[in-house]
Amino acid sequence: MSQPPRLALLASDTPRAQEAAEAYRARESFVSEAEAEAVIVLGGDGFMLQTLHHMLDSGRVLPAYGINQGTIGFLMNHPRGTRTLAERVARARRIAVAPLEMTATTGSGKQEAFYAINEVSLLRETRQTARLEVSVNGKVRVPDLACDGILVATPAGSTAYNLSANGPILPLGSNMLALTPISPFRPRRWRGAILPDHYEIEFRVLDPVKRPVAAVADQKELRDILAVKVRTAPSQALTLLFDPGKSLEERIFAEQFQF
Incomplete structure (x- = not known):
């Protein structure tokens, strides 16, 4: 049986994201970015963009799985889920985004x-x-x-x-x-x-x-x-992770049918 991915946890400084980070740390294990295989990003689209730019600047680019703690969350996943974060990341669909x-x-x-x-x-x-x-x-x-x-x-x-x-x-x-x-x-x-x-x-x-x-x-x-x-x-392509059926590709496609 394969080992679950090693995950780092990053959260924006908003009260909502910080509260969610505390809850995740209480029930799941995380490692530093240097040791991680993927990064969990808690916040909104702005914080996700900030995190991706930080990785580009540092030269260490990890797959990013966002959990929406902001407003729109176009680049993020829904915060609710019955699986652990490691399970959600392991099942996630990978989307490559070239800057x-x-x-x-x-x-x-x-x-x-x-x-x-x-x-x-x-x-x-x-x-x-x-x-x-x-x-x-x-x-x-x-x-x-x-x-x-x-x-x-x-x-x-x-x-x-x-x-x-x-x-x-x-x-x-x-x-x-x-x-x-x-x-x-x-x-x-x-x-x-x-x-x-x-x-x-x-x-x-x-x-x-x-x-x-x-x-x-x-x-x-x-x-x-x-x-x-x-x-x-x-x-310099980046990798975004999305829950099955909730990919960025589907969200962009669906925007064409908004009234």
Whole structure:
């Protein structure tokens, strides 16, 4: 008989998550992240994203099984269950999620790179409309986009900010990215594009002094942006664990039928 997986337990600092963590520790055994084979994440979607980014930054990426102690819990599992956490993890379906890699050039000429699991977005910093040049695989596709911003979303992130900006929902496993303008003013009829996830997308800020732009990779923000390149980073793929019949793939699919 195989041994149950060694689990680490991480909880957000909200009272609800901390109370749940105490209850789990009272009845189940946990190890440190260094010894673990998977990590239990107690909190909401924001804390799950924070945990995944921490693992990317540390270089030690573990399968993550989220238990919702937040509001929406799109990336999480239901807190109720009759099985132990080790049993739930052993039975869970694995979903691979490849993040985006954003490389941004600031006004000082410095380049910085961050990963994004949901989306990379460019946003105007002031009341002035942003003006952006949009290129795909080195070819300019939109020479002058006047807008509040633009974003590139993964399938996992397509139901978040992207959907709020009237972007398309992308099924998990579609190997596509959503390129979605935010409140576009010109060209008026352009509503974005769906691109293969091996394409490289580049944005150039056309008037960075008068119309400054910030770049955001999930929760990390840079200001005074001149240019941004975005591409998928399959070598940094993350693994999310879901109870059978409750996978992220089904949740994304079901969002297309919400009214």
